[in-house]
Amino acid sequence: MYNQIKRSGNHSKALRCGEIMKVKWVLLSLIFLLTSFCDSVSSDFIAVNLTGYSSDDNKQAFLVNADANEFEVVHSADDQVAYSGFIWQQKKPDKATGDTVSLIDFSELTEPGEYYIRIAENPEIRSHSFKIDENVYSEVTSAVLQSYYYHRCGTEVDNGEQWTYEVCHLDDAPFYDYPEIEREVTGGWHDAGDYNKFTVNTAVSVGLLLHLYELEPAAFTDAQLNIPESGNGIPDLLDEVKWALEWMLKMQRQDGAVFHKVSQKKWTGEYLPHEDPETRYIFDISSSATATFTAVAALGAKLFEDHDSEYAKELANAAFNSWHYLEEHPYQQPRGGFENPPDVHGGSYGDPDDSDERIWAAIELFKLTGDEKFIDFFVTTFRDMDQYFIPALSWKNFESLAYSSFIHMDTQHHYSGIKDRVRKLFITHANTILNKRETNNYLNLIDTGEYYWGSNSVGLAYSFDLIQAFRLTNEKEYKTAALDQLHYVLGRNPFNMSQVTAVGTRSSQKPYHQLSEMGGFDEPIPGMLVGGPNNHLHLNDKEISPFPGKNYEDRFKNYLVNETAINYTAVLAYVSGYFSSKSGTEITGNR
Secondary structure: OOEEOOOOOOOOOOOOHHHHHHHHOOOOOHHHHHHHHHHHOOOOEEEOOOOEEOOOOOOEEEEEOOOOOEEEEEEOOOOOEEEEEEEEEOOOOOOOOOOOEEEEEOOOOOOOEEEEEEEOOOOOOEOOOEEEOOOHHHHHHHHHHHOOHHHEOOOOEOOOOOOOEOOOOOOOOEEOOOOOOEOOOOOOEOOEOOOOEEHHHHHHHHHHHHHHHHHOHHHOOOOOOOOOOOOOOOOHHHHHHHHHHHHHHHOEOOOOOEEOEEEOOOOOOOOOHHHOOOOOEEOOEOHHHHHHHHHHHHHHHHHHOOOOHHHHHHHHHHHHHHHHHHHHOOOOOOOOOOOOOOOOOOOOOOOOOOHHHHHHHHHHHHHHHOOHHHHHHHHHHHHOOOOOOOOOOOOOOOHHHHHHHHHHOOOOOOOHHHHHHHHHHHHHHHHHHHHHHHOOOOOOOOOHHHOOOOHHHHHHHHHHHHHHHHHHHOOHHHHHHHHHHHHHHOOOOOOOOEOEOOOOOOEOOOOEOHHHHHOOOOOOOOOOEEOOOOOOOOHHHOOOOOOHHHOOOOOOOOHHHHEEEHHHHHHHHHHHHHHHHOOOOOOOOOO
């Protein structure tokens, strides 16, 4: 992808703004170019992972929209040069951003410390500071996991840090269809920038956190986070997940079905959690909610067994009850998936196909019980599903969680044929992701058409898939590419900004997150992933940039690109947690 610049001077120059405009002339009108494109390449900067790099990892940064030959990595404390090298020049502008991106590789530098990068010929072009440290990803993971405490609903939040609020939403909730009837469904996590609660989105978030714990339990300990349960003898990650699971148990009907969501009818303004005046209603059951609850209850039962056997039994019984309901109702409920009533606005989290949710539930029940009826259900259902494509993991698409659980578990040499098919599908999918990366000069994992709502989480969902491919094959390219996406969201991107709130030396400071904005804090709650560039929807019909990968701004009111959500943060937690634990270090430290 990159061509090295030689000392002789016989090298390819980076395309300057005028040269790029000539290339783009055939695609855009002259007026459009003059008003937007030149602005998009007006600044030169060095994009780095603004938290830092582990000592043994590849360490790469990007020189953006500038022409230079050599770089220097400099100690922040005394400005002494620690490493220098040549720049590898990219000939063509990045298709998603229009930027000219040149590679700075300093992988040979392994000494721990705090550094910045500058251009040898023009020292005024310099990066923000970053660390080289074995625990750098652990610090990220700690902040990300801690952020869930600040999303707790129905309780006072105060752990001695600045992000506090009083008890909120103790009146949850009347039924939307029968408002004279109420049910106690307090607790859980606030979903995003708003205070609604959705079963399927909570389920994918809980599922990712539990899968992270399952991957390497020893990396997660008690008193690891700053939460009220610290010191109770149970790993803090499980304690935090339990807060969400307890709410989900309240959402289960006696017959096993699970209510889809608790939400207000429409958004009316921003408030602190305890000052929110809106009534939040319980909406009808859905098979998607029921199946995803079944999966996380079964997985929770398995992982809590060694810490709280009585609670594990409660979760297991709830999972069996929900599965029985799904068996009795084998078709989608409601037909076509959940939809908001006409007078209800905001997220519906509806899904017209619940087969992926059901196979995930079946796999987690098999892992819990060893009962082959569950794996038989998985096999039968899988044969009717699309075996050529795996969508990005999200609240709507659970194939990655189901398939990865299936191919990594021990089935005692049974089902080898179907395992081979699923493994082949997963590897083919992973190779497709690698191909996307090769077309992106920033080495991120999504193509130009995937910059929609939550694009940052889409890229990290592909990281999740690549991690599974690496676990299957031990092919290092998968792991390297997965880490590249983490580098992207932590600052090695066209915004020269960490997309994780208050993490890194320059980060998103104005997310659409009501508590962070209305609380009068010095900075937003740390550790939340913002949605990222969205080229499919524009606030007030105004486009930020003609390039899909740049259609982002760090502005509170632009929820289309800068809202946070528990599912975004969960997939970040899995990826950063994987690289924390797999580096041989325990995830430690509080924010």
